[in-house]
Amino acid sequence: MKALLWFVVLSFVVSLSHCSKKPVGIARKEDVPYIKCQVCQKLSKELHHQVHKKQAQISPKKISEYEIIEIAENICNLKKAEADWILRIDIVEKEDRLELVAQDSEGQCNSECKTIERACQEVIGYSDTDVAEYLYKSKPDVDSLLNYLCKDLTKACSTKPPPVPKDRTPGEPFVAKSDKEAEMEKLLKSMEGMPGAPGMKMYSRDDLMNMNNFGDEDADEEDEDNDEANLPSKLGRVLREKESGKGDWKQVIKKGISDTSATLKKHADKVSNRIRKWWRGKKTTTPKKGSKVGKSEL
Secondary structure: OOOOHHHHHHHHHHHHOOOOOOOOOOOOHHHHHHHHHHHHHHHHHHHHHHHHHHHHHHOOOOOOHHHHHHHHHHOOOOOOHHHHHHHHEEEEEEOOEEEEEEOOOOEOOOHHHHHHHHHHHHHHOOOHHHHHHHHHHHOOOHHHHHHHHHHHHOOOOOOOOOOOOOOOOOOOOOOEOOHHHHHHHHHHHHHOOOOOOOOOOOOOHHHHHHOOOOOOOOHHHOOOOHHHHOHHHHHHHHHHHHHOOOOOHHHHHHHHHHHHHHHHHHHHHHHHHHHHHHHHHHHHHOOOOOOOOOHHHO
8 A cells, every 4th residue: 555544534634624833832830830739629620520421421330440540641631632621721810829710612722721731740640540549449529539639649739839920921811712623623632542543644734635646656556556546636625625615524524534434445455355365375385394395495
């Protein structure tokens, strides 16, 4: 095959999200002491909420300790869906302190978002398994979990945060994402970790729209791989239709992934047939066990 087809699927989805390179926000480490206790409090509530939500989804089966550990491991990692709660928080300057204010929607992740993530990671640190064990065995209410995590285990709320310096540069304003952006990011996160996804090269929307084929291949395989070679141009056509306002964007994604899935199946069949032919040929040319080999063959 000319390229990993998973690469095509994921690149297609990324291109639809208009993922032109945006400046990546950097955590302001100096702000962590001012918000650490508040982050721990919100983290405790979110942990409690997500564990109970998971239990409701699998009821009457009991949630396992491993499932709780997985939530605790991911809840401070913005690459995971469990950390989406961080995207709905704004850091607001109020006199000599910083206050975490919950928002109705997810916001663009800049330095404030990264700062909350860092504070969250400093709070939970290597204590994620301890918290998970406590949740699994003790089944605490929110207040008990908050006291355990923020006062007993991590000391995040054991002291009052220091006053914010007067010359501190204010953070950026909260900018809400559109529903389309938020849903697209959730789709990308759900695709992370799929077989074939690691290490794939990402192409931009414009790259996909201008591509005609992948790489080079022998002429005798051109007809056989015609569908695959035309994948990028098909995706480009779908993208152009999307930009011209034709159809709903969700339908565009579904159609693109459906078309690519069909091509995947075709190539799986082709590869399977090639392997069977190769194996039959190998069996017919392999010397039988115990047969003598002449000196000229050594």
